[in-house]
Amino acid sequence: xxxxxxxxxxxxxxxxxxxxxxxxxxxxxxxxxxxxxxxxxxxxxxxxxxxxxxxxxxxxxxxxxxxxxxxxxxxxxxxxxxxxxxxxxxxxxxxxxxxxxxxxxxxxxxxxxxxxxxxxxxxxxxxxxxxxxxxxxxxxxxxxxxxxxxxxxxxxxxxxxxxxxxxxxxxxxxxxxxxxxxxxxxxxxxxxxxxxxxxxxxxxxxxxxxxxxxxxxxxxxxxxxxxxxxxxxxxxxxxxxxxxxxxxxxxxxxxxxxxxxxxxxxxxxxxxxxxxxxxxxxxxxxxxxxxxxxxxxxxxxxxxxxxxxxxxxxxxxxxxxxxxxxxxxxxxxxxx
Numbered sequence: 001x002x003x004x005x006x007x008x009x010x011x012x013x014x015x016x017x018x019x020x021x022x023x024x025x026x027x028x029x030x031x032x033x034x035x036x037x038x039x040x041x042x043x044x045x046x047x048x049x050x051x052x053x054x055x056x057x058x059x060x061x062x063x064x065x066x067x068x069x070x071x072x073x074x075x076x077x078x079x080x081x082x083x084x085x086x087x088x089x090x091x092x093x094x095x096x097x098x099x100x101x102x103x104x105x106x107x108x109x110x111x112x113x114x115x116x117x118x119x120x121x122x123x124x125x126x127x128x129x130x131x132x133x134x135x136x137x138x139x140x141x142x143x144x145x146x147x148x149x150x151x152x153x154x155x156x157x158x159x160x161x162x163x164x165x166x167x168x169x170x171x172x173x174x175x176x177x178x179x180x181x182x183x184x185x186x187x188x189x190x191x192x193x194x195x196x197x198x199x200x201x202x203x204x205x206x207x208x209x210x211x212x213x214x215x216x217x218x219x220x221x222x223x224x225x226x227x228x229x230x231x232x233x234x235x236x237x238x239x240x241x242x243x244x245x246x247x248x249x250x251x252x253x254x255x256x257x258x259x260x261x262x263x264x265x266x267x268x269x270x271x272x273x274x275x276x277x278x279x280x281x282x283x284x285x286x287x288x289x290x291x292x293x294x295x296x297x298x299x300x301x302x303x304x305x306x307x308x309x310x311x312x313x314x315x316x317x318x319x320x321x322x323x324x325x326x327x328x329x330x331x332x333x334x335x336x
Contacts, residue, residue: 003224005030006037006244009146012153028157033224034204034252034267037243038150040213042142044246047214050139053132055282057099057125058180068099068125075329076102076175078123082182086328087201093328094200095187096271099125099178101136105171115292115317118173140176140286144169147211147288150250154209158260159301165208168290173320174207175289181219181281184273199273199281204266205253206323207287212249215283218242220249223268238270255290255319258311261298292317 005026008015012023030036057065062081070078075085077100083093105112105119112119124133148169155164181199199219212220220241243249251267273281290296297313324330 003030003033003239004035004037004222004241006039006247007153008039009150009153010039010041013149024153024157027153028264031154031252031264031267033222034265035222035241035269036250037247038146038250039246040146040248042146042213046135046139046142050135050284051214051216051282053129053135054099054178054180054284057129057132058097058178058282060125060128064128065097065125068123068128070120070123072117073100073120073123074117074324075100076118076173077120079125080329083188084328087203088323088326089203090201092201094198095184096179096181096199098180100175101140102173102175103140103171109171111171111291111293115173118292118317118320136176136178139284140174143176143211143213143286144174144288146248147174147209147250147286150211151209151288154256154264158263158299160299164299165290168294169288170291172291172294173289173317174287176284176286178284179282181271181273181283183278183280185278198270200271202268202270203327204268205251205287206255206320207253207289208256208259209288210251210253210267211286211288212251212283215281217277217279217281219271219273219277219281220283221270221272222251223270241269253287254323255296255316258296258314258319259299259302261302261307262310263302263307289320290316292320 007023007026011019027036065079068079080098082097086093101122104122126133151165152162155162221238222241223236224239225236241249252264254266256264257266294316295313296316298309298311303309
């Protein structure tokens with residue numbers, strides 16, 4: 001899919017002025033789809049180790065996995081079982097199970113006092129898989145470093161200072177999520193016509209950007225227009241996300257759309273198995289969030305007479321709370 005481009009992050013950081021400009025141009029053009037591919041400098045050994053440990057966890061008996069459930073966390077840490085998270089536009093829960101981990105802030109930090117439900121204690125299945133805590137923490141930190149650096153490309157692309165996003169990422173509510181999509185031939189049928197589940201229904205992420213370092217099989221699809229001038233949603237089509245070997249997939253979220261006044265749209269996607277594809281799928285995604293007290297309001301460089309301000313300001317934590325409810329992760333307020 002040639003609308004989704006591949007860029008070299010190191011060219012932006014270490015290349016010539018022309019190489020740097022080419023990366024910025026490539027990113028901004030590609031993000032009209034909400035997606036872009038990028039090289040990275042995370043070791044394959046770390047990825048191999050993390051994915052191996054996660055597969056070991058997900059293959060444990062259900063009663064062992066259930067010991068990693070964190071009541072009241074609303075999916076911010078610990079294990080979430082099958083048929084829980086539900087796309088905001090769907091009434092059918094996704095066919096996936098998840099392990100989540102986030103960011104710790106120091107005891108007494110004002111963020112922890114003001115947003116206690118955002119900064120609880122992290123729960124890792126250390127007893128089930130010894131050593132997993134350190135590996136997944138390093139995975140999170142290295143991936144966040146890539147996301148922070150990539151947001152500098154986006155900042156320049158929207159006419160802001162290169163460091164525009166840096167402060168809002170310090171102690172942000174970034175969430176890492178390992179996902180196992182079980183074989184589709186084990187999924188229950190749904191609806192009056194016994195339609196099969198999809199792994200994850202059509203949705204856009206809530207955050208600034210999402211990073212996907214690796215998936216064990218295809219399944220991620222992107223909703224794109226056949227050409228940049230198409231506005232009729234009926235003409236949009238689904239295409240496979242197919243990054244070059246070893247590249248990260250980066251996609252955009254609702255928070256970035258609001259900050260850029262819609263200049264960068266949300267990357268709408270779904271995860272589906274091909275007909276007859278009955279194996280399982282693993283992926284790990286990291287949702288890069290600002291601090292919850294960040295005000296999401298379009299920056300001045302994205303507003304003009306031709307592009308008037310589309311979004312009012314809203315606190316990032318409030319927007320996140322709304323979406324967490326919409327996707328069925330608030331345990332005492334289930335809509336599905």
